Amino acid sequence: MKRAERMKVLFICHGHPSIRPGGTEGYALEVFNAFRQRAGVDALFLAKGGQPMARSGNVHLGTFIAPVDDDPSEYLVFTDGYDYDWLNGSVRNLDFYTKHIHDFLVAVDPDVVHVQHTQSLGYPILREIRNSVPDAAIVYTLHEFLPICHNSGQMVRPETSELCTHASPRRCHECFPAITPQDFFLRQRFIQAHLSLVDAFVAPSHFLLERYARWGIPRERLHFVENGRALSGPPAPTASRANRNHFGFFGQLNPNKGVSVLLAAMRLLASGDSRIRLALHGANLELQQREFQQFVTASVDELADVTLHGAYQPEDMAQRMAPIDWVVVPSIWWENSPLVIQEAFFHGRPVICSDIGGMAEKVTDGVNGLHFRAGDAASLASVMRRAASSPTLWNRLRRGIKGVATIEDHVASLERIYQSILAVRRAEEVVHAG
């Protein structure tokens, strides 16, 4: 090991928020920015750029990286011209790793590589990290179940939307009949072979951590670290009204966030007398399937009490939150640690969420929020009705909200993890040298 004083951390992510807003990318950037403030740490960020998310791709011959802006710490890496194997999670032409990733890693020479996501970059990047910077600590954050589940990592079965508790080659083949059980087995082994190179995994929920432990990741490498937020400014003030009947949804407007369930619940509530209002704040509707887009816009048109607001920047959050009493998180998949829950709690808003996965872990029914039966519009409608009709309930739940972990807490935990791995490395070096 060379420098003992400063620790250089490279973050690798599958996207950059400036290209496309997204929870994972956004959070990865927040963590990166927080590390830049820390003493003794040099931080770098490498994000996958180019198609299909961005409008522009690789524009220079002979190199596959480019700075994001004028900042020497943020880079984009392109895979233009390289074919990606979506089933196994690998760029097919391995030169991408042995040449381009290799060159970048050797030039940057990090002490820690923290992989936030490998989608469209591929798992073999882990093997290349081991090859190029053998002494570096490799840390990997688990955001969803993509290594386990080919259905966008949701562990929700397509067609039926049934929740899935465990993967197996046969079950996965049932979800995707065109892919053989043998190919699913190969996928699992390929991914696990690469993940075995990771020194430490970060999981923001116990629920997710348990799933991965059961899937085969050694428990001693799995670390629970609560997501911390760099939420600035005072919490949004609440509106002064007697009835707490304003609900808000914040997040990507895609099917697995449960938007359909929420709209179906609003339909059921439309005939009632509680005058429940819903504000949809969200991005990326235009990226969804046509049918879904049409359903959403049609529902919004039809239901007078539903308003559609567009995408928002983190700075806008307080303003958008102000008229809202309850935040609804109706995801139909397990969720890990939805950032919106922390945002809601930061602003003192109780959360109504599905009773599964990371949501049910972060929100305790009757303490700081309410649960409804996942995927069940009638159940959600009933909970919303109850919530809207009881101001005392709202007050009690508001009081039940504890503080939100800060980003400083989060990065401090991460730094402890990095240091412990590096300490073990140093000890091993001594043993080998001696």
Place this chain on the structure above:
Amino acid sequence: MLVDERAAPRRRRARQLPGRAVHAQGRVLHSTWLSHDLLLTTVSLPLTPLLTVTGARFLADDGPAVFDVRSMRWSAHAAESQHVMVTMRLRSRPPVHASWGRLVLSTSDGRVSMEPVDFAETITDLRTLIRESLADRTADERADLLAFLLSGATAPADLGLSQSLHAAREVLRERLVVSAPAPRSGHGLWVDSLLGIDDTTFYVQGWLWDGDAPLRRLTAVSPEGDRVELAHRMLRHFRQDVSDFYSPAFGSRAYGQFGFTCGFSTSVPSLLVDGWVLEAHTAVDDEIEVTAPPVTWETRVIGERLVTQLSLDPDPDGPLRVEHVYPALSRLQERRHRSVEISELTQLGRPAAIPTVSIVIPLYGRTDLLEHQLAEFALDDDMRQADLIYVLDSPELAAEFRNRAARAERLFGVPFRIVILSENSGYAMANNLGASVTRAPLLLLLNSDVLPDKPGWLGRMSAFHASKPHIGALGCKLLYEDDSLQHAGMYFERFAGSRLWYNGHYFKGLHRSHPAANAARRVPAVTGACMMIDSELFQSTGGLSGQYLQGDYEDSDLCLRLSEIGKEQWYTPAVELYHLEAQSYPIERRRLYSEYNRWLHTRLWDSQITGLMRAFPTGSARAEPSPPRRSDRTQVR
């Protein structure tokens, strides 16, 4: 110097021949080159018609070395002379103006020497020579001449010679009435296909309608003029389409066995694609002929066609299999294997200096399994120390594969060699050729769709192998992707009503923890998907047999050979790998290939298997005896 190899021992001096002295002289009329080294000459002798020619010699005169001189008397109608046809082989085509030597014929009346002549001046083209010699010849005489030309043309195969012989045949052949099948005609002949297995082995399928009178002879005539009798050996079978064609005019007589299928050999190699003719001769002396379609030479098509013939007769001991299809397929496999060789051998990465195990992995079609295996091997030090050899049996993928292999080695860091074969050769040959370049004393045959469960398995397998002094082949536990047993040793079983032996896998489908499958034990055979064997032992057996089609039964065939020489086959459950044997839905062709392989395997090993299976249980029996029952005294109130 006398170089005639058909002559008496060479110690005889030139120009001093036994027998009576020369008393007559003959004249060389014409010569022509039948091939680059075979010369045909006609000579004229001033002898009485009753004289017989008993031999011919060539006394070379510092000219070309000449050997294999043959002659045939070819009587002329002119009273004062006879013609003799002579063929001779030369070691090399001489220059045009060299003086060659002297041709001497032995006859019942003494020796006759030709005038010394520069043969080069007598050279003409074949048609001219034959035309000049053929005036007023009978059909029998012409047939004799053709047979004479063929007699000097047996080997080696030569396209120029084939073409000359074909030209000769066209001039000399008696043409028969061409078969034109018609619904009311009493005879018809047709060839559906003619397969060229190698240059002396052929297979013909067609039909013959002999409603008027039974067939006496069916003769296949090669483009070169070689004649082979088929009627007594061919197999006849029912042909619905032929019967339907003739039944309106001939009624029930049209329902007979009018199809024929027949494998046969020629004495003269036949290389030409066009020109085969079949001649049929019936009891009422009707003679018809039909031109066969061009010969099919592609090995894959031939294999498929031969295998589909098997459906004509399911009898495993029947002549179709034994006398026709099996000999043909056997020769086909030999031909395939003769031509294939290693066209490229490349080392990627730095290999271990002294590997203990060489691992041969054939790749066919699905080459992406390479990256999957290497990603696992990269986690295992044993694999970095092994002599890993990937054999590409799909040479059309060579260019892409070379690049992918090099890239994969750079990323995963496991050194290996790639062997690229000159053509697709099948499972057995790919393994054998891979095994021919191994460096280690131990050999492991491994399928490309096998993935290790945990690192360290190779060392454990080698250790087990070393612990058994009489071991032949070692197999291990192989699992399906759902952790059920794919292999825990192989046995042989027969089902009621069939004489054929099937290969069974002990405990297939049961969970990997099934107790009987977790005992190390001797077994009748082990699978080739993961088989460890001493390298020298493997070489000494000749490797995997190339007789089977499309990879099936080669492993049990090898184990039976090992058993025959006193070696034991063992199974160890301490080594576990996944074998992703895909359940592709069986297509008709695959089923037929399997049936053929099974038949061949039984034909070769029936008695050995019967003997072997007396010592081993079958899959349905317990692998170990059940524990003794507790006595009733344990049932206490």
